[in-house]
Amino acid sequence: MYAQMVKSTGQGVKSLDDMEPQERAFQERIDAGDKIEPKDWMPDGYRKTLIRQIGQHGHSEIVGQLPEGNWITRAPTLERKAILLAKVQDEAGHGLYLYCAAETLGVSRDELTEDLLSGKMKYSSIFNYPTLTWADMGAVGWLVDGAAIMNQVPLQRTSYGPYARAMVRICKEESFHQRQGYDIMMKMARGTPAQKRMAQDALNRFWYPSLMMFGPSDKDSVHSAQSMAWKIKMNTNDELRQKFVDQTVPQAEYLGLTVPDETLQWNEGKGGYDFAEPDWSEFFDVIKGNGPCNRERLAARNKAWDDGKWVRDGLLAHAEKRASKKVAAE
Amino acid sequence: MHDNATFEFLCRMGDNTLVLGHRVSEWCGVSPVLEEDIALANTALDLIGQTQMWLGLAGDIEGKGRSADDLAMLRDVWDFRNLLLVEQPNGDFGQTLMRQFLFDAWHVRMLQALTGSSDKRIAEIAAKAVKEASYHVERSGDTVIGLGDGTAESHGRMQAALDLLWPYVGEMFICDDVDEAMKSAGIAPDPNDLRAGFDSHVTQVMTDATLLIPEDDFAHKGGKNGHRHSEHLGHMLTQMQWLQRAYPGASW
Amino acid sequence: MSAPNSAYPDTPEAQPEKPKRHEWPLWEIFIRGQHGMSHRHVGSLHAADAEMAIKNARDVYTRRNEGVSIWAVQASHIAASSPSHKGPLYEPSESKVYRHPTFFDIPDEVGAM
Numbered sequence: 097m098y099a100q101m102v103k104s105t106g107q108g109v110k111s112l113d114d115m116e117p118q119e120r121a122f123q124e125r126i127d128a129g130d131k132i133e134p135k136d137w138m139p140d141g142y143r144k145t146l147i148r149q150i151g152q153h154g155h156s157e158i159v160g161q162l163p164e165g166n167w168i169t170r171a172p173t174l175e176r177k178a179i180l181l182a183k184v185q186d187e188a189g190h191g192l193y194l195y196c197a198a199e200t201l202g203v204s205r206d207e208l209t210e211d212l213l214s215g216k217m218k219y220s221s222i223f224n225y226p227t228l229t230w231a232d233m234g235a236v237g238w239l240v241d242g243a244a245i246m247n248q249v250p251l252q253r254t255s256y257g258p259y260a261r262a263m264v265r266i267c268k269e270e271s272f273h274q275r276q277g278y279d280i281m282m283k284m285a286r287g288t289p290a291q292k293r294m295a296q297d298a299l300n301r302f303w304y305p306s307l308m309m310f311g312p313s314d315k316d317s318v319h320s321a322q323s324m325a326w327k328i329k330m331n332t333n334d335e336l337r338q339k340f341v342d343q344t345v346p347q348a349e350y351l352g353l354t355v356p357d358e359t360l361q362w363n364e365g366k367g368g369y370d371f372a373e374p375d376w377s378e379f380f381d382v383i384k385g386n387g388p389c390n391r392e393r394l395a396a397r398n399k400a401w402d403d404g405k406w407v408r409d410g411l412l413a414h415a416e417k418r419a420s421k422k423v424a425a426e
Numbered sequence: 427m428h429d430n431a432t433f434e435f436l437c438r439m440g441d442n443t444l445v446l447g448h449r450v451s452e453w454c455g456v457s458p459v460l461e462e463d464i465a466l467a468n469t470a471l472d473l474i475g476q477t478q479m480w481l482g483l484a485g486d487i488e489g490k491g492r493s494a495d496d497l498a499m500l501r502d503v504w505d506f507r508n509l510l511l512v513e514q515p516n517g518d519f520g521q522t523l524m525r526q527f528l529f530d531a532w533h534v535r536m537l538q539a540l541t542g543s544s545d546k547r548i549a550e551i552a553a554k555a556v557k558e559a560s561y562h563v564e565r566s567g568d569t570v571i572g573l574g575d576g577t578a579e580s581h582g583r584m585q586a587a588l589d590l591l592w593p594y595v596g597e598m599f600i601c602d603d604v605d606e607a608m609k610s611a612g613i614a615p616d617p618n619d620l621r622a623g624f625d626s627h628v629t630q631v632m633t634d635a636t637l638l639i640p641e642d643d644f645a646h647k648g649g650k651n652g653h654r655h656s657e658h659l660g661h662m663l664t665q666m667q668w669l670q671r672a673y674p675g676a677s678w
Numbered sequence: 679m680s681a682p683n684s685a686y687p688d689t690p691e692a693q694p695e696k697p698k699r700h701e702w703p704l705w706e707i708f709i710r711g712q713h714g715m716s717h718r719h720v721g722s723l724h725a726a727d728a729e730m731a732i733k734n735a736r737d738v739y740t741r742r743n744e745g746v747s748i749w750a751v752q753a754s755h756i757a758a759s760s761p762s763h764k765g766p767l768y769e770p771s772e773s774k775v776y777r778h779p780t781f782f783d784i785p786d787e788v789g790a791m
Binding site for chain 1: 444448451452454455456457458459460461462463464467468470471474475477478494495498499518519520569571572573575576577579580581583665666668669670673675676677678
């Protein structure tokens with residue numbers, strides 16, 4: 097997902113009886129559906145895992161601006177340009193909300209940013225894939241945002257108050273993203289032969305990377321078990337991936353496009369599709385930095401940050417000058 | 427003649443917002459701070475929206491069935507009527523914001539005057555756009571002040587931006603045949619009449635920004651009449667118009 | 679500038695040994711919507727000063743017509759109650775049920791009240 101493979105304490109989940117009273121009271125509040133707020137006591141592992149997860153989620157929104165930003169200046173109509181720009185703008189907003197949520201845990205935005213830029217913190221693997229044709233704007237909205245929504249909707253109920261509130265706002269804004277993507281796909285799939293070819297090609301390239309967004313199976317992962325006990329992860333990766341496939345396949349059929357998976361088949365018994373796993377070695381390559389665009393994405397963010405330093409410093413210096421003038425006048 | 431001149435005038439208004447909106451949108455995802463990213467996108471979105479209205483009306487008045495998109499995507503450089511100022515490259519963030527402020531300070535006055543246009547359709551578009559432009563000029567003005575009166579580095583960059591862009595200011599106030607026709611029909615103001623308000627506004631902001639307005643008032647021209655654009659515009663159009671040119675007749 | 683976490687002074691800093699960077703301070707944003715309700719907390723953002731905080735809030739938090747009035751408060755200026763006082767602060771009011779209109783049974787014949 098946007099936060100893939102977040103490591104928790106790695107200790108496995110303690111039973112209530114094994115916990116110290118403070119931790120036990122904390123876990124009982126979570127079990128009862130209480131929200132944890134910034135000033136509340138929390139286990140160190142909870143705080144650290146959340147910083148990693150929210151940070152990674154925020155970084156994904158920020159880096160996620162780039163593949164779509166790649167097409168803003170080439171959008172085919174004024175309306176498409178406005179829609180795409182508004183959508184990428186929302187992603188900046190989502191990154192902002194998430195960074196602010198992480199800041200309540202005692203990390204600053206600049207610290208998070210520097211950890212992204214140095215490669216210490218990760219962002220979703222999906223944004224290391226290139227956007228090559230206009231149909232990719234459709235595929236990204238339809239598949240990538242579709243997969244993201246699968247994860248984000250349950251996270252509105254996550255145990256950490258600021259994170260849950262950020263997710264509520266994000267989900268409210270996100271619903272237009274997937275729809276505008278599908279709208280582009282419909283135009284393309286019903287358009288000229290060249291457009292239809294673009295649409296199929298986009299689906300071919302984005303299908304497996306979208307499935308990878310949910311991360312490898314985590315049914316045996318101690319990290320996931322702990323995160324689920326803390327209610328900062330609400331479903332297993334496999335559950336969400338299955339749900340995504342079940343939702344998306346009929347949408348592809350409606351478009352008259354073919355999902356690039358010859359093994360894809362409805363399984364009456366489980367009430368869902370059987371489908372091929374993505375190539376997980378490719379996934380690990382991308383995570384390690386060897387995706388098609390890792391270098392460009394990080395270079396773009398680093399350049400923006402470095403080039404912007406004089407602006408951030410300049411505006412702050414001005415604000416401080418004004419504040420001290422005001423004090424002097426009083 | 428009257429309709430021709432109105433068409434020309436509307437293309438000037440629409441091409442300014444089209445070209446500047448495009449330039450501003452180039453910042454998407456790479457601006458100095460998240461809050462600025464979001465604010466710049468809002469400015470670009472306002473400008474694109476205004477483009478749809480101005481060029482839409484231009485197409486109606488021309489009466490050849492051309493839509494706003496047709497005008498934006500299927501004309502070549504010599505048919506564009508935007509000011510040279512707005513087609514200048516973004517440069518650094520300071521140059522972008524300086525260009526924005528100089529344009530906004532003119533734009534808001536032009537739109538204000540157009541709210542009293544004898545052509546009701548133009549007055550209506552201006553009434554909507556002037557609210558957006560008023561916010562733009564406030565924001566770009568504040569940023570120019572903040573960066574001009576910030577650190578030594580930001581001051582130096584802003585002065586360089588002002589020096590670079592000042593020669594493109596004069597074109598905004600040139601009055602040509604199209605402007606004469608608009609003025610006599612009560613459709614649009616004489617551009618000269620906007621100069622005094624512009625000068626006092628800009629002088630105030632530059633004073634607060636501790637920046638010096640260049641004394642040389644030489645003015646490049648050739649954008650608003652399409653006589654001679656800069657080389658930059660053609661490169662912008664190759665990008666902006668590429669899909670429409672490569673796949674003619676497709677619907678997007 | 680202010681510590682990033684200053685709205686929540688009880689929360690320990692993640693890396694207290696590191697000197698804090700020179701960042702734009704954090705602001706909490708409150709927006710009043712169209713329908714005459716009170717200002718409501720909508721989120722946070724960074725800005726160099728109050729004027730910029732208001733403008734940033736306009737651009738960040740009113741993109742979908744959410745508001746007609748903005749308050750910005752520097753996060754470090756917010757005084758907040760402490761969670762450990764939750765009991766003493768809020769539970770006493772739980773027993774004062776007579777403060778709620780539904781406590782009183784008024785016969786239907788009396789009409790609207």
